Amino acid sequence: MAISEKRTITKQAIDFPAWYQDVVREAELAESSEVRGCGIVRPYGLKIWELIKAELSRRLEDDGVENVYFPIFVPLENLEAEKDHVEGFAPELAVVTHAGGEELTNKLAIRPTSEAAMYKTYAKWIQSYKDLPLRLNQWANVVRWEKRPRAFLRWSEFLWQEGHTAFATEDEARAEVIKMLDIYKDIYDFMAIPTFTGRKSENEKFAGAVMTTTVEVMAKDGKAIQGATSHYLGTNFAEVFGVNYLGADGNSHFAHQNSWGLSWRSVGALVMVHGDDNGLRLPPNIAPIQIIIVPIYKDEVSRQQVLDFCGTIKNKFGSNYRIKIDERDGQTPGFKFNYWEVRGVPVRLEVGLKEVAENKVTLFRRDNGVKEVMAIEDLSKALPVIMSDIHQSLYQQAVDFSAKHINRIESWDEIKDQAGWFEASWSEDPETEKQLKEKYGIVSRVLLREKENEAPKNKKCFISGQEAKHDWLFAKCY
């Protein structure tokens, strides 16, 4: 895009959703497609997702999970087999009615998630307790038709992974819920994003699950983003699809199942947690480019000298960092600084004739805007420290922000003054949550794990005045 066409980024304080859209566009993460509700993820945005995916893949493989691929099509009758499941997903289905030039006798849904696509086959694979546990994962696209699409966070088609397990016992399956929740928490840590982990309410749990746990993230406008979920499905699907096994006791038992998933929503969360008025800010772990070198020169002679020096730096650090020289002619250094700041590159090295002469670079940190001049010989030692410090600083900023934006409230009347999240003692009555949603567009986000076994601070529910069960976190959400 030529300079003249450059559009500015709306300030976060003016209009956060507009700011988000601007950053997604200007950083060339993604854009809308011709198909309403579906997005095009551009190379820079997709690379971030691939780096997240690589880390999660590694974790799953280390944990013994194997990958599988099931068809994108699910017979409608399978989806309809589990009552809660179909109620939850029916409104969002895309349906194939014609294929190969003919009308299909059995219409096919495009998977919105794969429980109904996989578990009849699990029933075939699982015969005896010796076939358990079965722990499989699928990297795939899924489709949930969205009325109000938003880049990464709510597109009608999205990429994700979905894990699907079968265990002999409830205890094992419940342990799996927490194990996966912790892995998801680690993946967000890897992105320098603090999370709030715990259980979902009855209204907010996955359609068909006994229990849903969640990794919740706070965006910079004080809304919540559901970052990943890990479900205990009980024997709900096993009973419908016949996933049972012959136990060591000689009897037949239903398997206890889980599903757990993380999608490229995580890229949207990343933008909303770390971004600022100048654009993206990326932690080094998932930055497609960790170091950008910008050469500064006036004429052909200095150009070659400067570029040679840049090349030496790139060669020196290229095996340890994702590093790039911005060699474009016809763009000013100022344009390039801005270009890479918008894209959130953690470290910029500026190299001019002065730097060449003194064997130095000027190092700029995107996270805090600090510049310092550094001798080349100090760079090897300094870079790991700086990268780790950028990660830590982004993480701490997000922690501080969250802490400031969670208030404790005791009554319904206080809700109207809340800009971010709030904690309140709640009866867990689904009816009260519906009232809250209708009146304020707020729902419960999570019962934190550490609050699960704690008495609520207030004995009375902040909505109904009835007996409160736990202290929950509430918020508006994406």
Added chain:
Amino acid sequence: MAISEKRTITKQAIDFPAWYQDVVREAELAESSEVRGCGIVRPYGLKIWELIKAELSRRLEDDGVENVYFPIFVPLENLEAEKDHVEGFAPELAVVTHAGGEELTNKLAIRPTSEAAMYKTYAKWIQSYKDLPLRLNQWANVVRWEKRPRAFLRWSEFLWQEGHTAFATEDEARAEVIKMLDIYKDIYDFMAIPTFTGRKSENEKFAGAVMTTTVEVMAKDGKAIQGATSHYLGTNFAEVFGVNYLGADGNSHFAHQNSWGLSWRSVGALVMVHGDDNGLRLPPNIAPIQIIIVPIYKDEVSRQQVLDFCGTIKNKFGSNYRIKIDERDGQTPGFKFNYWEVRGVPVRLEVGLKEVAENKVTLFRRDNGVKEVMAIEDLSKALPVIMSDIHQSLYQQAVDFSAKHINRIESWDEIKDQAGWFEASWSEDPETEKQLKEKYGIVSRVLLREKENEAPKNKKCFISGQEAKHDWLFAKCY
């Protein structure tokens, strides 16, 4: 699967397609799904695809290609814009007519390939010659409704990568065709599979392309498998979707485009090229397990000794090889030998009390069935040599097989005696190819690159007797 249920593998010589189906099932590569024409790829089969994918990804990234993700849905009107393209793909389309509980005004095809999904956006991204070349790749699922499905080779849904480029000039785009063809050839080399590379006939080229090149592979029944294709699209799509650029000359020009793709058909090719009557044989590069250790013991005391010894070996070589110990109780060594032979694991190490006492292993090679006893201290040096030798031996067997199964023929009458491929001098008249297809189910497979600038051996076409242009390869195909 319990031993009692074990089904045997049909002999290749008796019924090759049945043999193929048996191996795919018994090696647990894949199985049919409830959705006709779509398959389920199991962990062992998917891991092979992931290893192929990792190597191709690395090659593409090294070559500066970036990944992108476009929606799975393509507006029908886009597909209909390029006349040849829609004619080629219309019979295979799956169409979404309903989504989100409503009938769609504009029906959506599921991508059979993404030219029509991407190039309107390319038109937006490309303004000036400075935006060129554009070289993007997508790893995705596509759907082409199959009347006669076959595991990996012809499923209605398959996974692949599709590269899509735009260049300023025809020369550059034609050079890209060959560059990608060579990369595909290398990927098949990586799988120890020899290939026949060159140009496709007018009838057999990609719908919408000016020219298609192909990587052809010979299966062990003498049929051909199209392993990957690399197309020069000319300005056909560019003219339809408006992919033009302002040249340095100040004028507007259409971009010259390519598309190129490789799918998990490559896994099917692998089975059909290397497999034997005992099942799969995998070259080490893409073997999910490169070394299987089978412990042999009679009682609890020897069991522990043997397992400890196996553990030591695994620890010693685990960082250099994908290695696994088959610790299953209740299965005989003989069962385990067969189990891993069916799955094509290149090297088996047998460890019994004798081996423990003498600090040795018995090493079995799947490619040639040879066993040898080897001292543990020699294993570090021997393994790289053995792995490389297995690769080379599988490759050479396939080369020898191909050489034996290509005959030269001069006339139509000789066709009926051909079991494998044949070479013949051909007029390249599409009508003669139609006759050949109708009568014998045979089509041209490839005009080898080295034959492109050679005069045909026979001046007369083997079908029509008219002037022959080149010597082509012909075969039945999957």
